[in-house]
Amino acid sequence: MAEEPPTKRTCLGVDCENEASALQCPKCLSLGIKDSYFCSQDCFKKNWGTHKNVHKQENSILSHIFTPKVVSEPDPETGYYNPFPTFNFTGPLRPVYPLSAKREIPKSIPHPDYAEDGIPKSGRSFVRANKIQQLDEKAQEGMRKVCRLAREVLDIAAAALRPGITTDEIDEIVHNACIERNSYPSPLNYNHFPKSVCTSVNEVICHGIPDKRILLDGDIVNLDVTLYHEGYHGDLNETYYVGDRAKADPDTVRVTEAARECLEEAIKLVKPGTLFREFGNVIEAHAKTKGCSVIRTYVGHGINSIFHCPPNIPHYAKNKAVGECKPGMTFTIEPMIALGKYRDVTWPDNWTSTTIDGKKTAQFEHTLLVTETGVEILTARQADSPGGPVPMPVTPETNGTS
Template sequence: MENVSFTKMTAEVVTPICSGIECHKDAKKLQCPKCLNQGLHSYFCGQECFKRSWPIHKQLHIPPQAKKNEDGTYDPFPNFSYTGSLRAVYPLSPMRKIPEHIQKPDYAVTGTSPSEQLEARSFKIKRLNPQEIESMRTVCRLGREVLDAAAAAVRPGVTTDELDAIVHQACIERECYPSPLNYYHFPKSVCTSVNEIICHGIPDKRPLQDGDIVNLDVSVFHKGFHADLNETYYVGDKAKANPKLVCLVETTREALNAAIAAVKPGMLFKDIGNIIEKYAKSVKSHELSVIRTYCGHGVNQLFHCAPTIPHYAKNRCPGVMRPGMTFTIEPMLSLGSARDVSWPDDWTAATLSGDASAQFEHTLLVTEDGCEVLTARLPTSPGGPAPKK
């Protein structure tokens, strides 16, 4: 197990730094009793900080029923009925710190967002003014740079935790806060969803394997605004040589592009799902299903807000697109059934069938005559389409 504390050196003494969430204070003698029993070292500045940090900190503990591998890793959910071949590989690395000078969203310390909870009482869809639109352009460009930095490192043998470290550092270099970090107690800076994982996969110590697909879902917060985007990438040559995976990934990519092409003022949000499901069902070589549990959403000063945008047909999503609105479209398709199941970590969503799933996402701005893809790929962006076979 890695040491869960950070220390700072002085000329005379090594002072522990508090292991609390977004706490940079000097620690006192208070230690986690569970860590003490397991021979680990974590120090906190006080009881309140310890209680606030518990939802994240407890994930560093080794369950009593877990069996350690030779390299010290273990499955934290040995009694869980996984639906596919993927397993969680713990221990998680400690929650990464953000420098104090970087502006943070309201949930960075507590794990909950009062502003989002207040906004959830209203169905009003915000329209941004020109200054706010420029702020969204800036943060979305930074989000694209962060995603590209992580995507460039995707290869067999790299762990998703290493990708998380790349995302975290890329955010700091751009004066950004990684939006997923401690968002309702999510412990990492990016979501990494491999193979049968639909979304919200937690980066861990499992190395990527030749033949995998991995979705990197990057969100960043910069000067009061969020950007949200993701792509699915092929790991190694075997993935690109797998016709089923290529069909799944490229159809998902194309379904998103088809939906984006229809975005314009006056369009109903519910029609997005009709376009995506129609495109998915047009593929005759493989049975592809649209995941219904997770949706696109508004994004601006809030990470998630109105509208909610389902990706399946015949939904009842209210609302009409107007210039100045910013939101995501992020379809998730799977090979086989659309049903899903959550892992015991309360975040990771997997296909019930154990079949692979793919996702793509962009943040969009509705303009006077169409839309602007704020998180569009750059000429230098890694990944990109593979030819269907």
């Protein structure tokens, strides 16, 4: 029998299209991780900062159990697979399919106009004219109610977070909590998004699709919850630490708390007369003090009876946003802050957006109402809300010891 020619390998370096040599990562070899090939020593060194995250993930027993052994077709033991085996992922995270079946909403619960065909229709005239609505008292009360319910649902989901739970399980929790509140989960089938909540893990900036991947001790995950209730949408998100390892990692805490603080600093500006472009100046200035960057692709947005409408709220400095805050306006501010570069890459699912260098990113969001004298945080945390700020971990460097 003729011997088959050796299979060509692609270098694991980010954005490297070279054929891999026989050089393998020595740490991967010691851990039993196969096919960890690079084209050169220089390329290996250049990518070490991102590649070493694979070792942390592979060290977890849970990772061995739940990571598919094959990618283009279901793992014979688990049935899981990576649907995009040839995609050049920027970090260690991989999708774990199959997705669960679409969850149903009782017909007795009011549905938004896109629920059936995935196409949002209401508010198009406002979007085209860039008209920003100022809500009357009745509409403001409707927004207060839906935002209180959205906070309840987010807190329920956050309380369930732990190493070992899947993001699909979180989706089921959110979905059921919405139904219990006679509400429709706004993301479901919005422009054909397949799930009821966005779960964005580690290097995922936003719009992560819940799947069969388990959350690991050391991960961070953003839960982005929106409810549609009695004709209004309420939108908020927070980033949470998964397990004690996440809270003990200085970079993880730095980016997460920077994102939290960026939102807080921006909210301080909200009052009649503040220009929408001012928020980005404050957010980027604070992010830079923490050695972080601001994602530019995604913005805050108007929200009311329409899920996304004017105004647009960019989070980066020197933006060209038009308009100013006026009483009765409701909109979100939701800065996405990254440890590395601000540029993003979208997975082939056309939703999941990740950092271009695979480094971690965090986000926080509130729905806000401009009042006559300032701002009302409609999605404010409650005294018993899970999560909250975490202090920077003490390390030999921060403790002044060697």
